[in-house]
Amino acid sequence: MSAKRFYLFLLLAAGLFSLLPLGLGAYHMHVMIVGLFYMIMASSWNLVAGYTGQVSFAHAAFAGLGAYTSGILAAKFGLNPWIGVVLGTFTAALTGLAVGVLCLRMGGIYLSLTTLGFSEIFRIIITNEYEITRGTMGLQVPGLVGEYSKASYFFIMMAAAILTSIVTYRLIYSNMGLSFRAVQNDEKAAASLGVNVTRVRVLAFTVSSALAGMAGGLYGHYLLLITPEIPSLDQQFLVLSMTVIGGMGSFVGPIIGAFSLEILSEYIRAYGEYHVLVFGLVALVMARFAPNGIVGLASRHLMKAAAPAEPSPAAVNS
Amino acid sequence: MALLEGLGLSKRFGGVKALDQVTFSVEDGAIVGLIGPNGAGKTTLFNLVAGALRADSGKVVFDGQELTGLTASGVCRRGVARTFQVTRPFAAMTLMENVAVAWVNSPRSEGSGDWHHAARDYLRMVGLENLAHIEARHLNVVQKKRLEIARALATQPRLLLLDEVLGGLNSHEIQQAVDFIRKLRDDLRITIFWIEHVMGAIMGAAEKVIVLDQGQLLTEGPPHEVVRDPRVIQAYLGD
Numbered sequence: 015m016s017a018k019r020f021y022l023f024l025l026l027a028a029g030l031f032s033l034l035p036l037g038l039g040a041y042h043m044h045v046m047i048v049g050l051f052y053m054i055m056a057s058s059w060n061l062v063a064g065y066t067g068q069v070s071f072a073h074a075a076f077a078g079l080g081a082y083t084s085g086i087l088a089a090k091f092g093l094n095p096w097i098g099v100v101l102g103t104f105t106a107a108l109t110g111l112a113v114g115v116l117c118l119r120m121g122g123i124y125l126s127l128t129t130l131g132f133s134e135i136f137r138i139i140i141t142n143e144y145e146i147t148r149g150t151m152g153l154q155v156p157g158l159v160g161e162y163s164k165a166s167y168f169f170i171m172m173a174a175a176i177l178t179s180i181v182t183y184r185l186i187y188s189n190m191g192l193s194f195r196a197v198q199n200d201e202k203a204a205a206s207l208g209v210n211v212t213r214v215r216v217l218a219f220t221v222s223s224a225l226a227g228m229a230g231g232l233y234g235h236y237l238l239l240i241t242p243e244i245p246s247l248d249q250q251f252l253v254l255s256m257t258v259i260g261g262m263g264s265f266v267g268p269i270i271g272a273f274s275l276e277i278l279s280e281y282i283r284a285y286g287e288y289h290v291l292v293f294g295l296v297a298l299v300m301a302r303f304a305p306n307g308i309v310g311l312a313s314r315h316l317m318k319a320a321a322p323a324e325p326s327p328a329a330v331n332s
Numbered sequence: 333m334a335l336l337e338g339l340g341l342s343k344r345f346g347g348v349k350a351l352d353q354v355t356f357s358v359e360d361g362a363i364v365g366l367i368g369p370n371g372a373g374k375t376t377l378f379n380l381v382a383g384a385l386r387a388d389s390g391k392v393v394f395d396g397q398e399l400t401g402l403t404a405s406g407v408c409r410r411g412v413a414r415t416f417q418v419t420r421p422f423a424a425m426t427l428m429e430n431v432a433v434a435w436v437n438s439p440r441s442e443g444s445g446d447w448h449h450a451a452r453d454y455l456r457m458v459g460l461e462n463l464a465h466i467e468a469r470h471l472n473v474v475q476k477k478r479l480e481i482a483r484a485l486a487t488q489p490r491l492l493l494l495d496e497v498l499g500g501l502n503s504h505e506i507q508q509a510v511d512f513i514r515k516l517r518d519d520l521r522i523t524i525f526w527i528e529h530v531m532g533a534i535m536g537a538a539e540k541v542i543v544l545d546q547g548q549l550l551t552e553g554p555p556h557e558v559v560r561d562p563r564v565i566q567a568y569l570g571d
Contacts, residue, residue, distance in 0.1 A: 189432075189436040189447065192425075192429055192432050192433050192436055192447075193433060193436070193437060195422065195424070195425055195429070196422050196425070196433040199421075199422035199423055199424055199425060200420045200421070200422055200423075202384065202404070202420060203416065203420035203421070203422065204422075204433065205384075205403065205404035205405045205408075206382060206384065206404050206405075206408060206413075206414055206416070206420075207408060207413070207433055207434040207437060207483055207484075207486075207487055208405050208408035208409050208434065208437035208438055208439075208487055209405055209433060209437050210403075210405050210437075211405065263424075
């Protein structure tokens with residue numbers, strides 16, 4: 015996708031989305047706001063997992079870090095929630111940087127292990143530090159806008175989603191993005207060509223954590239009540255499923271995954287919390303049989319339709 | 333003058349001595365061959381030079397500076413590029429992007445701007461220009477080896493480590509490839525250190541040959557002397 019086409023597409027999508035508040039009721043607006051939140055989460059998680067091949071289990075925890083940083087500052091110290099969200103974003107970025115520097119040097123599964131631990135420890139602290147966080151009761155936080163309206167939160171979350179799209183697009187399609195993908199394709203070959211593998215991964219992880227922190231901060235001030243549910247592993251696996259089902263390592267995959275799964279989970283809400291389990295199983299099956307997700311399936315079918323007999327480039331004599 | 337020197341390099345894998353106190357030098361501007369029977373330690377030696385493995389003892393000096401302890405990425409940035417015996421293309425990236433990764437990460441690229449022009453030049457050099465926009469996974473083995481050379485050259489090295497690039501070629505193609513590698517050395521003024529199993533080719537192209545056997549330096553010298561060395565003949569043919 016060329017830059018011009020991307021920005022045109024983004025503008026078009028933003029325009030269409032802007033019409034939604036005219037036609038949707040409060041409930042459907044809520045679904046869209048949550049969908050946008052998950053879109054930011056999945057797109058930013060994909061930056062690390064899809065493009066540098068490292069799986070973090072602390073993405074929801076970073077969202078929680080953003081939400082609680084901003085929430086506590088606003089609720090306990092009366093800080094302006096907007097400044098809180100910015101500080102929450104920075105806190106998540108710095109924590110991501112620290113965790114990244116510690117674990118990513120080692121490669122392999124160390125990031126996954128450490129983030130899994132980090133995620134649970136963070137959730138337990140949040141749950142138990144009742145005095146500060148009000149534990150599972152949830153912390154009441156002020157809103158971002160004077161007069162509460164779904165439409166204004168919708169536009170705020172949409173602006174954040176646009177920002178996320180631009181940041182991820184610019185990273186992926188920059189010279190740095192070439193190195194991201196090289197690391198994902200073959201770490202050793204990338205290193206042999208001068209790619210600083212650790213630096214690439216730390217950068218991706220830091221940006222990804224910052225975006226999660228921002229999303230979490232905004233989400234908390236939208237819900238007006240933040241609970242340890244935000245940094246839970248349930249949330250983490252939901253984001254993972256969205257990315258894998260939509261299409262890991264592609265730009266639009268996580269976006270498609272986030273909206274379709276969020277909308278779907280609203281329909282099956284009546285069956286309780288089993289939907290995360292079901293999504294996890296679907297993601298597992300997809301990872302085995304369609305590793306490129308919905309996007310991969312769709313593009314394969316489109317290509318087949320366009321060119322029934324795919325010419326084998328390997329047969330081209332050079 | 334020696335561009336690359338290995339001084340007493342040793343490497344063990346468990347109980348196996350892959351390299352034992354190997355000292356060698358590669359002269360600036362030369363084509364130097366590295367030969368020896370299977371398991372002699374040739375690729376291990378390359379891995380030590382390229383920073384992919386760390387030596388147990390000994391050191392590597394490149395252009396007067398020590399490389400020992402640098403990461404693979406750091407060695408590459410100093411001006412040493414390599415190819416892999418079993419090719420490692422970035423399978424899901426186009427040939428252009430494969431080459432571009434090397435170019436944008438090279439400290440010798442002027443500016444970090446648009447890589448398209450440079451990438452195409454390097455692909456043209458190895459004759460893969462017409463496949464520039466397909467993904468590397470579609471290439472056959474011979475094409476993948478060419479891509480590895482294009483990528484390595486795009487790092488703009490002073491020393492190029494080639495690990496068996498002639499495998500799978502017929503005799504006519506081997507001659508073409510040897511001419512190509514000589515031309516590379518002359519046109520780009522780089523030094524080439526080259527592992528090869530195709531003995532005829534390396535004997536014709538190299539100014540000096542280093543022979544390894546069971547992790548030890550057997551001998552080194554001009555090709556026509558080395559092939560007559562009874563120890564070399566014995567190493568290859570057995571007792």
